[in-house]
Amino acid sequence: MRLLRVELLRFRSRALIRWGAAGAVLIGLLFVFGAYQSSAPVPQAEIDAARADYDEAVADWEENGAEYTAECEEEEAAEKENDPTVDFGCEDGGPGEWSDWIGGTSSFSDVGLELVDVAGVVYLMVALVLGVTFSAAEMSTGAISSWLTFEPRRRRVYWSKLAAAAIGVLPIVAVALGVVVGGAWLAFTLNDAQGSMTTGAWAGLAWVLARTLLGAAAFAALGVALGVLTRSTAGALGLVFAWLVVVEMIFGTMEFFGGLKRFLLAVNTQAWVSGRATYYTETCVASDDRGIDCTYAEHVVPMTQGGLVLAVLVVVVCVTAAVTFRRRDIA
Structure with missing residues (x-):
């Protein structure tokens, strides 16, 4: 425990860690600025220009709509000779409704969770960088050799550094996430675009924050291990x-x-971080009449798999670094 307290003090005192903490808060402010921009009402000049374009499109459709529809149906019929499943949607032509032309502003209930998802991934990378700088600097300068004269048991030194980095990044990431969530909520409130946040939505947001903090601790430990292995930031x-x-x-x-x-x-x-992720795979087959036909399939990766894969990665790298640190010549 004394080693851990010392390493926590060294983590907090390192200049690069302090700069990293300031950078994390600055990143949070950038997310807040983006939230304010996305929730700001559409300027009246843009509304007037869109309305003029819409009125012009309506007038053109009233005059030439029947001709446009007939041309569309003719082209669709020609294409169906090659592919009976073709549907050009000719019956859905026209300028549509005015609400389709003027986009509304986003609300916190619509994009708040997505905003925190993106910020969470960014802060995991920040935690990784902080972990790397915490250990690699000592390795590259040779300061670790002096430290081992005070505590020659390398295993205790190594694991105390991992624990200190994992614990030390938690307040940094927590404050940065607080800036993102609180600042975004304030930004949407100023633009009267809070939306309707239900209890379930707040609970989902809380779980994202909790998983991000746990992931930040793991990524900081991973960064320490990488710094020990490479001995260079x-x-x-x-x-x-x-x-x-x-x-x-x-x-x-x-x-x-x-x-x-x-x-x-x-x-x-x-x-x-998000609870699920998706990726796509492409399958292409030769077609006699159209050359190559490609289809895309969506696949979902659940939160459980994401956590297991990250856990295995962190454990393997940290254990490898521990073995290397015990056996390698430090000088």
Whole structure:
């Protein structure tokens, strides 16, 4: 416990951690600004311009609507010779209703949970970076060698650092999430766009916040382990960046990846924070008359799988770093 208290003090005193905490709050303020922008009423000039366009479209449809419909039905009939399932929706033509032309503003009840979902994933990445900077700096400068002269039991030193990072990021992420939720609610309130938040909606929001805090602790521990393994802040963050670009963004979008997409880090992180995540697979077959036909299937990754995949990742990396730290020459 004395080691843990010392490591918590060192975590709180590190300049990069303080800058990271300030950055987390700044990110929260950016989310609040976006919430205010999305809930602001549509300017009257835009309403007037949209109304003029709508009136012009209505007048054109009243004059030429029958001709447009006939042309549509003719093209549809020609296309049905190749594909009987074609439906151009000719009967649904026309300018539609005025409400379809002028979009309404969003409300907190509509987008609040989605906003917190996105912020939660961002703050998991912030926790990972804070964990990396906490351990990698000591490794790269050799300060860990001096520390081991005071406490030579490496296992205790390593696990106390992991615990300190996991605990230390909690108030940072909690305050940042408080800024996002409280600030977004205030922004929507100022624009009179709170919507109708039910008890169930608030409960769902609370669960997202709880899972984000738990995930932040795990990602901070993962960051410490990566810092120990690479012994460099740039190396650890470069490894993370390479994984995200090469595996998640390049290979993860290729169809040969197939069913392995459900194990991507981004998908499972989203599933854990949001409660579920979706991804799509494409299946293409040769067609005699149309060349290639492709169909898309939606797949759902539940929260349970997301949590298990992240837990396995964190445990494997942390244990590997523990073994490496015990056996590797520090100097």
